[in-house]
Amino acid sequence: MFIANGKHIPDQRVDISPSPAIRGREVLVRYKGLLAESGADRVFCHYGYDGWQNPNTTEMRREPDGSFVTSLPVTGTNQINLCFKDSANNWDNNSGWNWMSDIRY
DSSP: EEEEEOOEEEEOSSSEEEEETTTTTTEEEEEESSHHHTTTTEEEEEEETTTTEEEEEOOOEEEETEEEEEEOOOOSHHHHHHEHHHHTTEEEEETTTEEEEEEOO
Protein backbone atom coordinates (compact mmCIF):
# COMPACT_ATOMS: atom_id res chain seq x y z
CA MET A 1 0.00 0.00 0.00
CA PHE A 2 1.11 3.53 -0.61
CA ILE A 3 -0.30 7.03 -0.91
CA ALA A 4 0.00 8.75 -4.28
CA ASN A 5 -1.65 12.01 -5.23
CA GLY A 6 -3.38 11.99 -1.86
CA LYS A 7 -5.08 8.62 -2.50
CA HIS A 8 -4.52 5.33 -0.68
CA ILE A 9 -3.46 2.76 -3.28
CA PRO A 10 -3.82 -0.89 -2.20
CA ASP A 11 -1.21 -2.84 -4.18
CA GLN A 12 -0.08 -6.31 -3.22
CA ARG A 13 3.04 -5.98 -5.40
CA VAL A 14 4.66 -2.93 -3.80
CA ASP A 15 4.58 -1.59 -0.26
CA ILE A 16 6.17 1.73 0.67
CA SER A 17 6.52 2.54 4.35
CA PRO A 18 5.92 5.10 5.59
CA SER A 19 3.67 6.52 2.92
CA PRO A 20 3.51 9.36 2.43
CA ALA A 21 7.30 9.39 2.63
CA ILE A 22 8.92 11.92 4.96
CA ARG A 23 11.52 14.20 3.40
CA GLY A 24 14.97 13.76 4.94
CA ARG A 25 14.24 10.25 6.20
CA GLU A 26 14.21 6.83 4.56
CA VAL A 27 11.40 4.69 3.21
CA LEU A 28 11.30 0.91 3.21
CA VAL A 29 10.25 -0.48 -0.17
CA ARG A 30 9.02 -4.08 -0.39
CA TYR A 31 8.57 -5.60 -3.84
CA LYS A 32 6.53 -8.78 -4.47
CA GLY A 33 5.71 -8.15 -8.13
CA LEU A 34 6.16 -9.97 -11.41
CA LEU A 35 9.95 -10.30 -11.23
CA ALA A 36 9.85 -11.79 -7.72
CA GLU A 37 7.01 -14.13 -8.72
CA SER A 38 8.97 -15.21 -11.81
CA GLY A 39 11.93 -16.37 -9.71
CA ALA A 40 14.36 -13.50 -10.26
CA ASP A 41 17.66 -14.15 -8.49
CA ARG A 42 18.33 -10.42 -8.00
CA VAL A 43 16.04 -7.40 -8.15
CA PHE A 44 17.03 -3.74 -8.37
CA CYS A 45 14.93 -0.72 -7.47
CA HIS A 46 15.24 2.14 -9.95
CA TYR A 47 14.05 5.35 -8.31
CA GLY A 48 13.94 9.11 -8.73
CA TYR A 49 12.08 12.09 -7.35
CA ASP A 50 9.52 14.60 -8.57
CA GLY A 51 8.99 13.09 -12.02
CA TRP A 52 12.17 11.01 -12.24
CA GLN A 53 14.72 13.70 -11.39
CA ASN A 54 18.10 12.42 -10.13
CA PRO A 55 17.43 8.72 -10.89
CA ASN A 56 19.41 6.00 -9.11
CA THR A 57 19.38 2.21 -8.98
CA THR A 58 20.05 0.05 -5.93
CA GLU A 59 20.05 -3.69 -5.40
CA MET A 60 17.32 -5.04 -3.15
CA ARG A 61 17.72 -7.76 -0.48
CA ARG A 62 15.77 -11.01 -0.84
CA GLU A 63 13.61 -11.86 2.17
CA PRO A 64 12.66 -15.39 3.31
CA ASP A 65 9.09 -14.88 1.99
CA GLY A 66 10.45 -14.30 -1.56
CA SER A 67 9.94 -10.55 -1.55
CA PHE A 68 12.75 -8.03 -2.06
CA VAL A 69 13.35 -5.02 0.20
CA THR A 70 15.49 -1.91 0.30
CA SER A 71 15.62 1.40 2.14
CA LEU A 72 15.76 4.59 0.09
CA PRO A 73 16.63 8.15 1.10
CA VAL A 74 13.82 10.66 0.61
CA THR A 75 15.38 13.75 -0.93
CA GLY A 76 12.63 14.91 -3.28
CA THR A 77 9.98 17.53 -2.74
CA ASN A 78 6.67 16.07 -3.98
CA GLN A 79 7.00 12.37 -4.83
CA ILE A 80 9.33 9.41 -5.02
CA ASN A 81 9.10 7.43 -8.29
CA LEU A 82 9.89 3.69 -8.51
CA CYS A 83 10.18 0.77 -10.90
CA PHE A 84 12.10 -2.50 -10.76
CA LYS A 85 14.40 -4.67 -12.88
CA ASP A 86 16.12 -8.02 -12.49
CA SER A 87 19.68 -9.12 -13.30
CA ALA A 88 18.61 -10.10 -16.85
CA ASN A 89 17.40 -6.50 -17.42
CA ASN A 90 13.70 -7.45 -17.40
CA TRP A 91 11.69 -4.49 -16.11
CA ASP A 92 8.50 -4.19 -14.07
CA ASN A 93 7.22 -0.65 -14.50
CA ASN A 94 3.57 -1.29 -13.63
CA SER A 95 2.57 -1.35 -17.32
CA GLY A 96 4.22 2.04 -17.86
CA TRP A 97 2.64 3.69 -14.82
CA ASN A 98 5.56 2.98 -12.45
CA TRP A 99 4.92 3.40 -8.70
CA MET A 100 5.12 6.50 -6.56
CA SER A 101 4.60 7.80 -3.07
CA ASP A 102 3.79 11.32 -1.99
CA ILE A 103 6.45 13.12 0.08
CA ARG A 104 5.64 15.30 3.05
CA TYR A 105 7.79 17.41 5.34
